[in-house]
Amino acid sequence: MKALQINKLTKTYGSIKALDQLSLEIEEGNIFGILGPNGSGKTTTLGCILGILHPNSGSYKWFDGKYDPNPRLKIGAILETPNFYPYLNAVDNLEIVRRIKGTANQDFMEILELVNLAERRKSKFMTYSLGMKQRLAIAATMIGDPDVVIFDEPTNGLDPEGIAEVRNTLKKIASTGKTVIMASHILDEVEKICSHVAIIKKGKLLATGTVGSILSDNLTVELASLDKEKLENFLKGIKELDKISLNENIFSIELKEGYDAGNLNKMAFENGINLNHFVIRKKRLEEEFLEITQNS
């Protein structure tokens, strides 16, 4: 079953087109990342599919209409910042969420322990650090055992410890088999957590698929030599190499599919070039992302 189908969604703010005929499909059980630079339309997309923004045109459907007319009761979501009643404690705030969801009574201890907030459950929300607020928001998304959980920039503004805690929590949630949709501009986060990804820019979909399919299979090799000029001439003479770039005396090249990186090292030696740096790695999502968004 499809968890979400978005069909030609368009949203404008005056003359600015925040979403431009955006279409997207997310299968049940996907850990789906929505990637895009700031202002690309990620939050607007989530705002539309969560009912707080009215799209100008287009449509969306949750769970093939299974939970209509109010599918949001089966979705746990936070958008941008954690929003709670500041004068209420964690338990009272979660109780409000539970009442809206209309689920059975619970004491929330299990959920609060999952996000490491059990000890501070009686403290007012206004006394929480940003990391604690974010973790409470994640806890709130779990109430009512939703089929889909949505996070919008979940680690924004957190310190390294907070980021690690939130990522661990997200991984735990993802391991339960729920559909997870995460909007982020932090590529490392998406690469580590998500199975599928959509890249959007200026409200348009640029690419979508599994993280593996977005990442090309081509390998990237970094190499350097004391004789930079000789190395550069050598590399330019090999037609199986692609996209040669130089950064701080290190050449970065992409090998065409099937080309053996070890052969390159051997050839360099045979041409009298002594390499003092030779690293083979798969291309990272960040590089693919930059390439896709810059070429659009």
Next chain:
Amino acid sequence: MIKLIQLEYLKFKKSAPLKIMFGFYIILLPSLLMIGKQFTELPPPLPDNSVFFEFPTVWAYLAYIGNWLGFFFMGFLAVYFVSSEFRNKTLRQNVITGLTRKQFWTSKVVFIALLSILATLYYTLVAVVIGSFHAESFSLSDMFENKIFIFKYLLVFLGYGYFGLFLSFVFRSMGISLFLYLTWVSFLELAVRWGIHRNIIEHKSMHYYPMNAIEDLTKFPLILEQAEWFEKAYDFSFYLTDNESMIITMVYIVLFLIGSYLLIMKRDL
């Protein structure tokens, strides 16, 4: 409906403004009337201050005080209930969590109605208690001779409450909504009336403004006789009749409710 009232109660039961406003209301309503004990000599035709406390006039004097308290407390609370949800972005989150926009609007409308009913019940209780203590003997018909005040009192609270609610849905900001609420009730409406009619005695339509209609629900009893004299002399009344003020207030209440409903349904949150 009960679910929505419970939800509102959960949201605001620990909020300081609700406790402070209701606390002040409970203390001030009887206390302000009892200040009348200090005025032992009153201008003619009033014989003495017993009219403040005896049936049936206690209903009118207490309702006049209640109108002022309703203006301050109910209006402020209504603005607070709605605009704090915008400020804390909890309206957005409520909708994301699964509350429909219509349910959100209904919960506010019903909660304000419930508080207005509670305020009116307290008014009724205070009037009955004070009236009973200041009468040597009375019948139930004496006690409730002015029972129409109970309904008018409820309309006062609903009127101020839904005006505050409407302003908050329009402006979303607590500061702007509260400022406009206070200034509109205090003098902006008067200024608009003057700007349009340019005369103290004009067509009766100059009374058909929302806050004027709500104020005329519980007129200041001390000057009613002078108002009657003025009407006879100049063929123009300073006040709306009871029926007029009730109907006009109800019409405005409906307009405030329709306006706020359309705003929450149509706008982005």
